[in-house]
Amino acid sequence: MPVARSAPSDAPALHSGALGTSDIAFFVVSAAAPLTVMAGVAPLAILLGGIGAPVGYLLAGITLAVFAVGFTTMSRHVSSGGAFYAYITRGLGPAAGIGAALLALIGYNGMEIGVYGLLGTATQDTTHALLGADIPWLPVSLAGLLLIWYGGYRSIHFGAKLLGVLLIAETGILVLLAIGVLADGGARGLSLASFTPGNVLVPGTAAVLAFAFAAFTGFESTVIYRREARDPDRTVPRATYVAVGFLGLFYAFVVWIAIQAFGDAEVVAAAGADPAGLFFAAITTYVGDWAADAMHVLIVTSVLASLLAFHNAINRYALALAEEGVLPKALARVHPRHGSPYVAGLAQTVLGAAVVLAFAAAGADPYGQLLLWVNTPGMLGLLALQLLAALAIPLYFRRVSHGEGVLRTVAAPVTAAVLLATAIVLVITHLDLFTGASTTVNTALAALVPIVFLIGLALARRLRQRRPDIYARFGTEPEPAQPLKEPA
Incomplete structure (x- = not known):
């Protein structure tokens, strides 16, 4: 049995008990950038x-709700901040876990760094629409890197509150659009034809599911924030279900609203004529020009919120891997005042800038290219990683005693594995x-995984040969430093 790693009791650590259910949900939903x-x-x-x-989003x-059943169940038994790679290690072994850890680092960094290209273009579009000015994208993206670094440098409490404000604003503008469409009755009267089998079981639904x-x-x-959550055995599962439930229902509702804004018979032609302007045209018609201007601004803040959410997730993955001894030990340093993995945040910012x-x-x-080629x-x-975790969950529970x-331990994760493989x-x-x-570029992008x-x-394999002690204990929970309490 490997000896658990320990840290000095007076070493700075992540803020314990800083996040409630809503805080964690804000991080997750903000990463998705719903607007x-x-x-x-x-x-x-x-x-x-x-x-x-709309049914594709449902x-x-x-x-993903089915996947969350086994995923959150395992979170009660494996409390590592490494989440995906820790779960995969417990179920499929250390080699698969280390492969998953590298894939997680590349995956989360890809999801964040590519979005700096979107930040540049979204800001360009906003300034052109509102001011008639054309600005270069690169200074905007670099300024965004600094803003996100600062947000990650501050405490997780600061980040949660900031994301809460930004998320309420971006979802609020979509709710405003919905109110306008519902109050007016839509272009041709409100219709539920979107949910009939004849309109769902069409060849294009496969593409919708991919999106x-x-x-x-x-x-x-959600599980990455376990060490910073209040009552994590309850908070983390709740936040996961809240996030998945909200996103699924909200996405489907908003897409249905957009359809009602133009009418069942006209919306496809409108989307084909100007896909980028569809929502702006709808909110201009049903709410007013000022709301379209606000939507332009809120898309930029939506992108910033997504960047900050992913940045915080990446930093905590790097922290966990540094505690494992796989990444340089310096990345495990936590800021003595803010309780943030500030060295990991700086390293991630430098990588993003490069x-x-x-x-x-x-x-x-x-x-x-920057957004799509890096994001994909x-x-x-x-x-x-979700598929590997779904496969690992039943294997883990076969090996341990549990109640x-x-x-939760077999049916849900196996069903999720089949559905995720299809996805x-x-x-x-x-x-x-x-x-x-x-096709060549797409093949190369898919092959990277x-x-x-x-x-x-x-x-x-190399780690097993040269550092067998680190390999043997990989994916087990280190004993972190005594946690700091979030200051009042």
């Missing part, structure tokens, strides 16, 4: 899937819809 997903991606889902598109939400699963990326990060500057130096398009393997990597039911196939087969790139995992397996 950006709706205004930027939902019109394409309508264009491809027709008026049955089905994705149901799939829908991508819209939930990052929801599983990638952004490299794409800029190559003359790459910030949206079509990140999204696929996180979906692959959990078969539904991955859907995303890969429709990758051109995400990237707009050639198994390549990274295989590199992780090779690193695991």
Whole structure:
């Protein structure tokens, strides 16, 4: 039995008890960037899937809720801040766990760093729409890197409150649109035709499902905040279900509202004519020009909220891996006042700046290449981690004594594994819809996920030979320093 790692009792640590259910849910939902997903991606889902598109988001939400059953059950038994890789290690072994750890680092970094390209282009669009000014994207993205670094440097309590405000604002503008459409009765009267089998069971639904699963990326990060949660055995599962339930229902509702704004017979043509302007046209018609201006601004803040949420998740993964002894020990340092993994945050910011500057130096398009080419393997990597975790959960519970039911430990994770495998196939087969790139580029982007995992397996083999002590205890919970209490 490996000896647990320990840290000096007076060493700075993450703030214990800083986050409640709503705080953690804010992090997760903010990472999904609901306003950006709706205004930027939902019109394409309508264009491809027709008026049955809302059901695609409901089905994705149901799939991930099934996954969450086993995932949150395991969170009560494995409390490591490494989440995905810790679960996979316990079920599939240290080699698979180390491969998963590398995949998680690449996946979460890909999901964040690519979005700096979106920040640049979204800010360009906003300043052009509101001021008629054209600004370069690179200074905006670099300024965003500094803002996000500062947000991660401050306490997790600060980040949770900031994300709460930003999330309420971005969802609020969509609720305002919904109120306007419902009060007016829509373009042709309110209709529930979107939910009839004839409009759902169409060839385009597969593409909608691919978009829908991508819209939930990052929801599983609830467990990363376990060490900072109040009563984590209750708070983490609640936050997970709240996040999945909210996103699934809210996405479906807002897409349905957009359809009602134009009418069942007209919305597909409207989405095809101007997908980027669909939501702006709707809110202008039903609320007013001022609301469209506000939506432009709130898309920028939505992107910033997503960046901060992913930045905090990445920092905690790096902290956990540094505590494992896999990453440099310096990344495990926690700020004595803010209780933040500030060295990991600085390292992540430097990495992000290097990638952004490299794409800029190559003359790459910030949206079509920096965002889509970096985000896509990140999204696929996180979906692959969900699948591996779903496979690991029943294997783990077969090996340990527990009082959990078969539904939570076997039925739900096995069902989730089948559904997630189907989702991955859907995303890969429709990758051109995400990237707009050639088959060669799409193949390379998809291939990065198994390549990274295989590199992780090779690193695991090397670690087993050269550092067998670290390999043997990988994925077990270290004994962190005595936690700091969040100051009043």
